[in-house]
Amino acid sequence: MAEKIIEADGLGIRFVRNRRRQLRLRELFIHRGRRTGDDGRFWPLRDLTFTVRAGETVGVIGRNGTGKSTLLRLIAGVLIPDEGAIRVSGDVAPLLELSAGFSSDLTGRENLYLVGGLHGLSSAYLKRHFDEIVSFAGEQVERAIDSSVRHYSSGMKVRLGFAIISHLPHPILLMDEVTAVGDAEFRQRCYATIDRLLGEGRTLVLVSHNENDLTRFCRRGFYLDAGRLIVDGTIDEALAAYHGAVER
Template sequence: MKSILDVVNIGKSYAKTPAPGALFRSLLLNRPMPDADAFWAVRGVSFSLGRGESVGIIGRNGSGKSTLLQLICGVMPPSEGAVHHHGRIASLLELGAGFDPDFTGRENVFLNAALLGLSRTETEARFDEIAAFAEIGRFLDEPVKTYSSGMFVRLAFAVASHVEPDILIVDEALAVGDARFSAKCIKRIRHLREKGCTLLFVSHDVGIVRTLCDRAIWLDSGRMAAMGDVFTVTSRYMEFLFDDDETSLPEAAELRRPDEAVKALERAQAPISHWGSHVGLVRDWRFFASGRSGAGVAEYGDAVRIEVDFELPKAFDPASLAVSISVKDLKGTDLFVVSTADENKGLFSSRSGEATVIFDFVNRLTEGKYLLVIALEDRSIEAIQYFEYIEGAHYFSVSSAVRRFGIFNVPSVVAVK
């Protein structure tokens, strides 16, 4: 497949500011100024994207994500390496980039569209569609400096996504605004992808990255820590965030083969991700479908039982302990989650030592491939902490004698009167 974007050993460095008084001391002592050290915001990053591919860029604050996008867009020149692209790039980077705050929304639509390569005639033909998507009403003829951040993003995304770009680059834009507009943006991005648009997407929300992207690039301190199948890379990234141990960084080459990563996930017999502050508390687990232990296939309507054997962590309040399970698809999206904290809070208040938790439910998932997550959680504070997190404890498929639609089907009573 011919690439539409090639990033070749790209890097961006900045000279560090000399320490205060360095110039004065050099003049006073008649000595040369010390050489300024270089800070590399991004270095040694290389990858290629084909038409219609979708890649998420993840990493902690300061890892170089936004700098990399700016280099790709040409907002700043690289210190080394090169970027080659074929086709029109539309980007949503910093809030307000490409907009004049004193111009009205209407004027900025034409200005921004022109910057993205559209003629006035082309913009006029698409203007009504852009305005309808942005949903800012009468404020379209008000100066954009009066807009809220949400209105700003709605208008910017509407323009960028309606110029029919070959490459769409989005940097955290969906983090601003309400859930309804975010869902609308996701639907628009999927539509563009179906038409062959290539997507580069930066977000701290791993769930959205997994929803929109096929592959992921993990940046750490300006360098590529991993690239590959989105589920594999994001799982390793989440594990790294919890451990916060730089020695656990994988070699970049480890996860650069997306096809192999997907195949490995589908045939895996071991967890794809296993981490936590007290790994080893979960002693064993069992998956039953209609009484069949370790079943690899569950029928729609089967009675499913999951048993988890574990040791309660010592020196922790057992009342704050929760055991949770979730079922995910192979992109890592939670389809449903069940936790003792929600169903029977304080279940372990008077217990110590070892225990077994049993989860029973009826399988309402439609045909597909799924994986099981088991987690021991510390619910002592609002932000959940994990004693142990096992992603991919069991892999199974679902079959159904009747064709059903959606992700899962909730039994309902249908009547006519």
């Protein structure tokens, strides 16, 4: 049996809404502007326990606001849990916010080395694969590679980000709606890259609202609702639970 690569035990995280409660005029009059009840704290995820083994492909399903992207950020180590624990054995390739880490003051070339270096790729590796990475990002990026990223469209940034992150040798892939961006040609290039990475035995945790992507890449499914893990089964079982909840 393959080794355990991701383990969650009673995992939970608490957020505080970054906005003041808007009180009606009557509430202001009665309570003299004092806040009552809700202190703005809520749990986007709570009491999640699961294990993912090396080589598994897991689709995370649920309505908006059910904690899917938050779960990926906990696995990536971007967020720290408030209760329970998450243990990850191996480096993570986070295909989340693909333009994150880019500096608007630097060129595409400089950002390629910056972001690649932040994820552990050596300058020698990036130099050796530079043409390959830029070619993958497409003609628009190739023509603008020595221009400031502040002049790039959001699509160009995402293309360059995907091209860089997809070259990481890390065993765990975290993907959040990555294939929803770009044109049809770029999506097909993404699909081919993901197929290749999974063929190498990588572990995938995918958040997507695209059921074709979920059934294409994933064998196992997590269905989340109200921050809880309701179903941990096959991808078809998780999708059936999601559809049942939507119909209700």
